[in-house]
């Protein structure tokens with residue numbers, strides 16, 4: 001009878017343990033990682049899970065990820081005990097002594113414990129996060145709760161927990177910090193699951209972190225990496241590993257009695273991993289306009305973080321007949337377009353010639369834009385040195401122009417980082433450029449010219465000469481020249497009509513082709529002397545710097561009302577009519 005009760009109690013104990021949800025494992029039981037999602041109440045199958053494989057070419061720098069502030073990380077008495085949980089070896093910290101803040105975290109976090117993830121005794125690596133598919137031998141997680149919250153509260157908030165992840169690399173070098181020899185010596189005291197001993201030696205967290213550069217880290221929003229996988233973690237993964245001797249790494253699987261204590265990488269599901277400014281990231285591969293590199297225009301969509309394959313890309317061919325009149329497309333207000341000292345410098349980017357303006361000086365608003373936009377720069381697209389070359393990006397009824405000028409502006413209330421992520425964050429004003437005087441050698445195309453209205457005055461030639469005079473000085477790619485000549489944007493545009501234009505939603509026309517641009521394409525072209533236009537391909541050293549037109553998909557192109565677009569035509573018609581009636 002007593003025996004029966006005893007057996008019953010024993011099996012009840014196992015049952016309770018089973019039902020409590022602690023019955024999961026990394027390998028060798030039914031509830032291995034692929035089944036964690038089926039554990040009742042677990043979030044392990046959700047969309048914001050950890051760990052991740054961090055693909056460095058897809059990481060973007062975030063200037064908000066500033067330096068961390070660590071409190072008592074150098075305290076030698078903050079580590080209370082070490083325990084074998086059966087899933088990891090964990091070091092518990094004294095309550096309310098250790099803190100972390102900064103590093104782009106939202107608030108102060110109280111550090112409660114750190115623990116480890118490892119591989120096996122055959123030197124199979126066992127970090128949870130991987131970097132470009134590289135798995136480090138181990139990973140250390142320093143776990144902190146948002147200050148003032150209990151664990152049960154912290155797991156309910158999307159950033160209730162902050163985990164600092166450190167990779168641990170196995171080296172041959174025995175010259176490592178004392179802290180690791182001391183800490184790992186305790187592993188012999190916690191070989192049994194559930195065993196816990198106090199730490200009597202002086203070990204600090206900083207002693208374990210060693211000389212890792214704490215300004216270099218990745219950040220993303222994720223989850224706990226063990227059931228219930230609560231999606232409550234602001235993750236920090238430091239780029240540099242902690243180097244410790246390989247024999248110490250081996251002590252973890254050997255002494256703890258279990259191996260491969262790590263969860264496999266989870267799906268990104270549209271999340272963005274960012275990096276602190278100090279973190280080195282691989283350079284984006286070069287792109288080009290022709291086939292002399294791996295990423296010509298037809299392959300731009302394959303570039304990392306590229307939007308070039310999207311459905312609101314630029315440039316486009318504008319079909320006059322299909323453009324819808326929009327009465328909201330009124331006059332623009334141009335501020336400081338007449339400032340003759342607004343251009344800071346001119347540079348050869350290797351893809352274009354760009355004039356960078358002084359910050360927060362020149363502005364544009366009105367024109368149906370709905371916001372005030374600050375002009376950042378203007379640049380040019382061109383064809384070749386042949387007389388009838390066409391180098392514009394946009395076309396109108398399939399007609400292309402010799403060159404196109406883009407005045408790039410960003411919403412005044414946004415940073416550039418924000419603007420490129422916002423659907424109307426940027427506004428670009430596009431002007432076609434052509435010469436009224438057709439060179440003799442291409443007189444065959446002069447019939448074509450009459451269909452275009454060009455700004456009548458040629459008085460802007462002297463200004464274009466002032467600007468193009470700088471081109472010989474920037475023949476080298478990346479070179480730049482300060483612009484001291486007195487020339488304003490108004491000077492360059494001359495008396496081209498700024499009242500008739502097309503409007504559509506599009507993108508940047510160079511990688512990463514962000515779909516953040518409200519486009520204005522003016523109907524009249526700016527007149528520029530043919531020989532001055534030829535200086536662009538000649539001095540920049542490259543030709544045909546324009547993207548082919550992109551599909552319109554479901555977009556609509558809008559136009560200013562017909563009366564304003566043919567404003568100069570109306571009196572002529574009226575006159576003709578009057579003449580006709582008079583006769």
Ligand SMILES: *[C@@H]1O[C@H](CO)[C@@H](O)[C@H](O)[C@H]1NC(C)=O
Pocket residue numbers: 066067215
């Ligand atoms: C951040 O820390 C690094 C190194 O510790 C230091 O060089 C840098 O000046 C710090 N930056 C700020 C903004 O405090």
Ligand SMILES: *[C@@H]1O[C@H](CO)[C@@H](O)[C@H](O)[C@H]1NC(C)=O
Pocket residue numbers: 071072075077096097098099
């Ligand atoms: C740091 O630790 C000491 C004890 O070692 C403690 O007195 C102090 O309050 C801690 N600092 C903070 C900010 O918690």
Ligand SMILES: *[C@@H]1O[C@H](CO)[C@@H](O)[C@H](O)[C@H]1NC(C)=O
Pocket residue numbers: 106107159
């Ligand atoms: C920062 O944390 C506070 C308090 O938890 C919260 O109310 C706020 O929404 C958080 N801000 C962001 C940007 O997450």
Ligand SMILES: *[C@@H]1O[C@H](CO)[C@@H](O)[C@H](O)[C@H]1NC(C)=O
Pocket residue numbers: 169170171172241243
């Ligand atoms: C990791 O350790 C190996 C072996 O000592 C070494 O070659 C490698 O450079 C280390 N990696 C890093 C990132 O420190």
Ligand SMILES: *[C@@H]1O[C@H](CO)[C@@H](O)[C@H](O)[C@H]1NC(C)=O
Pocket residue numbers: 186188189197198
């Ligand atoms: C840990 O184990 C060692 C060797 O077995 C023993 O000498 C030491 O007293 C133990 N330490 C603790 C804190 O139990």
Ligand SMILES: *[C@@H]1O[C@H](CO)[C@@H](O)[C@H](O)[C@H]1NC(C)=O
Pocket residue numbers: 472473474475476479
């Ligand atoms: C261009 O680069 C070459 C060599 O790199 C240099 O000798 C020359 O002075 C540079 N020219 C200009 C205009 O900067």
Ligand SMILES: *[C@@H]1O[C@H](CO)[C@@H](O)[C@H](O)[C@H]1NC(C)=O
Pocket residue numbers: 423503504505556558
């Ligand atoms: C551009 O898209 C926005 C919505 O993102 C829409 O409100 C606006 O009308 C569109 N403008 C044009 C010119 O299509």
Ligand SMILES: [Zn+2]
Pocket residue numbers: 115116117141225
């Ligand atoms: Zn962990």
Ligand SMILES: [Zn+2]
Pocket residue numbers: 379380381406509
């Ligand atoms: Zn452009």
